Amino acid sequence: MTALLTVKNLVIGFEKAKPVVDDVxxxxxxxxxxxxxxxxxxxxxxxxxxxxxxxxPAAQLRGGQxxxxxxxxxxxxxxxxxxxxKMRSIRGNRISMIFQEPMRSLSPLHRIGNQVSEALKLHxxxxxxxxxxxxxxxxxxxxxxxxxxxxxxxxxxxxxxxRQRAMIAMAMVGRPDLLIADEPTTALDVTTQAQVxxxxxxxxxxxxxxxxxxxHDLGVVANMADDVVVMNRGRVMESGxxxxxxxxxxxxxxxxxxxxxxxxxxxxxxRPKEDERDYILEMRDVNKTYELKAxxxxxxxxxxxxxxxxxxxxxxGKTLAVxxxxxxxxxTCAxxxxxxxxxxxxxxxxxxxxxxxxxxxxxxxxxxxxLAFQRQAQMVxxxxxxxxxxxxxxxxxxxxxxxxxxxxSASERIDRAVEILRWVGLNENMLTRYPHAFSxxxxxxxxxxxxxxxDPTFLVCDEPTSALDVSVxxxxxxxxxxxxxxxxxxxxxxxxxxxxxxxIADEVAVMRAGLVVEQGPxxxxxxxxxxxxxxxxxxxxxxPDIARPINLKIVAQGAGAPSSWPDxxxxxxxxxxxxxxxxxxxxVRYHA
Amino acid sequence: MALLRFAVFRFLxxxxxxxxxxxxxxxxxxLPPGDYLSNQINxxxxxxxxxxxxxAEFLRQEYSLDQPLWKQYLIWAGFMPGPHGFAGLxxxxxxxxxxxxxxxxxxxxxxxxxxxLVNLAAVLFIYAVALPLGVxxxxxxxxxxxxxxxxxxxxxxxxPNFLLALILFxxxxxxxxxxxxxxxxxxxxxEPMSFEKMKSVLIHLIIPTFVIGxxxxxxxxxxxxxNLLDELGKPYxxxxxxxxxxxxxxxxxYPLRVAFNPFxxxxxxxxxxxxxGSVLVSVVLGLQTIGPLLLSALKSQDxxxxxxxxxxxxxxxxxxxxxxxxxLALLDPRIRFGGRER
Numbered sequence: 062m063t064a065l066l067t068v069k070n071l072v073i074g075f076e077k078a079k080p081v082v083d084d085v086x087x088x089x090x091x092x093x094x095x096x097x098x099x100x101x102x103x104x105x106x107x108x109x110x111x112x113x114x115x116x117x118p119a120a121q122l123r124g125g126q127x128x129x130x131x132x133x134x135x136x137x138x139x140x141x142x143x144x145x146x147k148m149r150s151i152r153g154n155r156i157s158m159i160f161q162e163p164m165r166s167l168s169p170l171h172r173i174g175n176q177v178s179e180a181l182k183l184h185x186x187x188x189x190x191x192x193x194x195x196x197x198x199x200x201x202x203x204x205x206x207x208x209x210x211x212x213x214x215x216x217x218x219x220x221x222x223x224r225q226r227a228m229i230a231m232a233m234v235g236r237p238d239l240l241i242a243d244e245p246t247t248a249l250d251v252t253t254q255a256q257v258x259x260x261x262x263x264x265x266x267x268x269x270x271x272x273x274x275x276x277h278d279l280g281v282v283a284n285m286a287d288d289v290v291v292m293n294r295g296r297v298m299e300s301g302x303x304x305x306x307x308x309x310x311x312x313x314x315x316x317x318x319x320x321x322x323x324x325x326x327x328x329x330x331x332r333p334k335e336d337e338r339d340y341i342l343e344m345r346d347v348n349k350t351y352e353l354k355a356x357x358x359x360x361x362x363x364x365x366x367x368x369x370x371x372x373x374x375x376x377x378g379k380t381l382a383v384x385x386x387x388x389x390x391x392x393t394c395a396x397x398x399x400x401x402x403x404x405x406x407x408x409x410x411x412x413x414x415x416x417x418x419x420x421x422x423x424x425x426x427x428x429x430x431x432l433a434f435q436r437q438a439q440m441v442x443x444x445x446x447x448x449x450x451x452x453x454x455x456x457x458x459x460x461x462x463x464x465x466x467x468x469x470s471a472s473e474r475i476d477r478a479v480e481i482l483r484w485v486g487l488n489e490n491m492l493t494r495y496p497h498a499f500s501x502x503x504x505x506x507x508x509x510x511x512x513x514x515x516d517p518t519f520l521v522c523d524e525p526t527s528a529l530d531v532s533v534x535x536x537x538x539x540x541x542x543x544x545x546x547x548x549x550x551x552x553x554x555x556x557x558x559x560x561x562x563x564x565i566a567d568e569v570a571v572m573r574a575g576l577v578v579e580q581g582p583x584x585x586x587x588x589x590x591x592x593x594x595x596x597x598x599x600x601x602x603x604x605p606d607i608a609r610p611i612n613l614k615i616v617a618q619g620a621g622a623p624s625s626w627p628d629x630x631x632x633x634x635x636x637x638x639x640x641x642x643x644x645x646x647x648x649v650r651y652h653a
Numbered sequence: 654m655a656l657l658r659f660a661v662f663r664f665l666x667x668x669x670x671x672x673x674x675x676x677x678x679x680x681x682x683x684l685p686p687g688d689y690l691s692n693q694i695n696x697x698x699x700x701x702x703x704x705x706x707x708x709a710e711f712l713r714q715e716y717s718l719d720q721p722l723w724k725q726y727l728i729w730a731g732f733m734p735g736p737h738g739f740a741g742l743x744x745x746x747x748x749x750x751x752x753x754x755x756x757x758x759x760x761x762x763x764x765x766x767x768x769x770l771v772n773l774a775a776v777l778f779i780y781a782v783a784l785p786l787g788v789x790x791x792x793x794x795x796x797x798x799x800x801x802x803x804x805x806x807x808x809x810x811x812x813p814n815f816l817l818a819l820i821l822f823x824x825x826x827x828x829x830x831x832x833x834x835x836x837x838x839x840x841x842x843x844e845p846m847s848f849e850k851m852k853s854v855l856i857h858l859i860i861p862t863f864v865i866g867x868x869x870x871x872x873x874x875x876x877x878x879x880n881l882l883d884e885l886g887k888p889y890x891x892x893x894x895x896x897x898x899x900x901x902x903x904x905x906x907y908p909l910r911v912a913f914n915p916f917x918x919x920x921x922x923x924x925x926x927x928x929x930g931s932v933l934v935s936v937v938l939g940l941q942t943i944g945p946l947l948l949s950a951l952k953s954q955d956x957x958x959x960x961x962x963x964x965x966x967x968x969x970x971x972x973x974x975x976x977x978x979x980x981l982a983l984l985d986p987r988i989r990f991g992g993r994e995r
Contacts, residue, residue: 113895115891115894115895149897149898149899150897151897152894152895152896152897153895153896153897153898154897157895157896158892158895160888160891160892160895161888162888165887165888165889166888166889166891166892167889167892168889168892168893168907168910168911169889169911169986169987170910170911170984170985170986170987171906171907171910179896179898180896180897183896183897183898184897215986215987217986217987228892231892231896
């Protein structure tokens with residue numbers, strides 16, 4: 062079979078610097094999926110954009126061939142030498158593309174229907190009514206329950222997954238020969254990701270188009286790809302059929318990537334049972350409601366139940382993980398655990414600094430108590446790029462907490478900073494640098510170092526690895542485990558990624574719509590999940606293993622609204638069944 | 654429908670704001686000690702002219718200046734009857750200018766329209782110049798086109814308006830035979846509107862429009878360029894390119910639409926800054942706008958004249974913001990549907 066797109070010896074560089082894509086070759090056949098895998102900066106995105114010639118203005122195509130052999134073309138088309146005009150007739154028509162951030166990849170000011178039908182308007186001679194008909198058909202195919210409504214909606218009225226479906230509809234409406242998907246699911250929740258990946262697969266089977274999938278996630282690769290190209294620093298490390306590479310990687314870089322990919326282990330580990338539990342933080346009967354401003358000055362206020370009836374504790378020296386998709390209330394829980402947000406009255410959030418000490422209630426702290434608590438509890442944030450002040454040197458950022466609490470002299474503070482930097486695997490000559498001189502992983506280490514400066518006993522980690530590459534994520538998780546055990550820290554760990562949680566947590570609470578739907582130690586939760594939502598989360602997790610593909614049926618069953626769950630778990634969104642213990646330590650929310 | 658409700662709501666808040674502004678204006682004008690009449694009475698006493706004093710005293714009573722301040726305000730605004738019944742702003746009575754010894758309405762009548770005319774021309778000029786140049790500078794950023802337009806723009810910003818006015822008058826008159834000073838040829842003053850008069854006004858408008866508009870246009874252009882450059886880096890621009898749109902079409906449909914918001918929002922702030930900023934220019938160019946009137950009224954504490962002019966400027970500002978808010982709601986669905994549940 063002739064290849065749809067053939068890229069040979071591609072070289073791309075910026076200005077006079079060394080090439081960032083160097084001697085890259087790959088090809089994709091009709092009906093097949095090629096995955097370009099690599100970490101950020103590996104050149105995978107530039108390589109696939111070269112096929113559409115939508116590179117940043119400063120990037121130059123220095124060499125190589127790109128040939129496209131579409132269904133309508135008699136001979137292969139040389140993309141590199143095509144006129145801009147002819148190139149435009151290929152973009153969005155024969156080759157189309159979907160992007161990473163569905164939130165920002167659609168114009169906020171134009172209706173979805175307008176933006177999608179534009180792809181037809183540009184390349185075909187349909188009249189307005191025909192265009193609308195085709196677009197509505199496509200909307201139906203990508204799984205919009207009400208195509209007419211979506212047609213007249215603005216992007217901000219749709220959720221992330223829905224927007225990505227709209228993007229896919231826009232790419233597919235012109236029936237392209239080749240679809241380039243640049244990290245199409247990275248910004249989505251794991252259950253949504255599973256559904257979007259399933260959709261791309263279905264559409265591919267239906268139309269016979271080729272797909273180039275750019276991703277950093279080997280789990281996604283295992284579920285989608287026929288062929289794999291592994292890239293690192295602009296070069297191809299290894300390429301070949303997906304089963305071969307995933308089962309038996311040869312290049313050391315691929316092996317590292319495989320080893321770093323977090324996965325839910327296949328067999329339960331034994332864990333000794335605790336008799337007497339020593340909680341550092343207990344949240345009992347915690348509810349949080351927000352009042353939304355009414356749409357008109359006369360309208361009634363609406364109330365959002367962000368967190369409902371949360372009841373769990375963080376054991377000393379252990380990690381409690383709270384898992385859920387965006388909007389599940391997990392971050393609100395984290396904020397209340399830090400005293401940054403007050404729960405509704407009637408809740409008790411108790412913090413014990415020492416075993417057996419008199420607990421303080423975070424709901425009503427006086428000034429002195431609050432100050433003391435803030436020394437004990439610290440936070441590690443999600444995005445290491447925006448949580449460090451770009452105008453503060455590392456030294457100043459690290460010493461600031463000590464200054465605020467008036468601890469130590471200037472030189473003692475520096476000594477402490479040096480010591481902590483060593484703990485997190487950085488060295489003291491980095492003290493005078495500014496944050497921009499560090500990579501994402503190093504910044505997250507800095508952010509952890511800053512949290513440790515006050516010698517806390519309790520850390521809240523809000524998705525600390527979700528902005529990082531897999532191999533860096535692995536290192537940061539290792540560091541967190543290491544310092545937890547060394548300093549006897551306790552973590553409240555917020556995440557949407559079950560595989561990350563499987564590794565670090567001693568207890569897991571799964572949240573959905575403000576409610577804990579299932580709670581228990583990871584071995585019980587992962588090997589004997591009871592709740593359909595937990596099952597969906599586990600099923601949706603892409604594994605870098607060809608033998609364990611995503612089961613979309615399970616995902617669809619649990620990922621929907623609570624009213625679509627099986628009978629025993631179903632509720633109307635308001636009157637939830639109680640959380641019951643099914644086996645010791647394992648609680649599930651269901652109707653008895 | 655939602656838009657109509659928004660417009661009505663916005664209009665009502667504008668009226669409320671206008672009332673608050675009127676209180677502020679009245680209080681601020683009365684803050685310095687004394688007023689035009691008591692100053693005059695003192696002066697007349699010192700020079701021993703007693704017949705003048707009687708007239709001044711009469712005017713004081715006539716315009717209730719002997720009443721407490723809050724009563725003066727209510728009478729002036731027309732919320733409360735004065736010596737001649739309800740006769741305030743609400744009833745269209747703008748009061749008496751003591752300095753010019755004429756009703757304020759007669760005094761400012763022509764100047765009001767001239768002010769609106771000059772500033773409207775300046776606003777149109779600003780938008781007409783800034784829109785194409787700003788888009789061009791952003792689309793061709795970091796090329797000689799961008800640098801040249803920025804250079805000219807900064808020259809426009811940095812040159813004092815009155816200096817520019819004098820230079821333009823000199824060269825405009827010498828080479829293009831443009832008239833110097835005023836807003837029309839002297840023979841048309843006080844004449845009813847005719848084709849000839851309109852032509853004369855338009856020719857006289859060329860230089861003032863240019864002088865008042867340059868700095869605004871330069872600033873607006875740079876703002877549009879910066880906004881557009883921000884938008885050009887957004888992913889949806891790439892989406893449009895990947896769809897196969899041509900560059901000019903893509904540019905005008907997507908990023909320009911978004912970058913247009915601040916452009917529109919500026920209407921509100923542009924009007925008052927033009928009116929107050931053009932006072933000096935109006936004096937230098939001899940334009941019969943309310944700028945020079947305001948200056949002299951404030952200097953001599955001519956209560957009703959200055960209050961009226963300030964109220965007029967405030968009204969212009971409020972109308973400007975009203976127009977820009979309504980336009981924004983029309984342009985941007987995020988604002989229109991801001992309160993709508995998802």
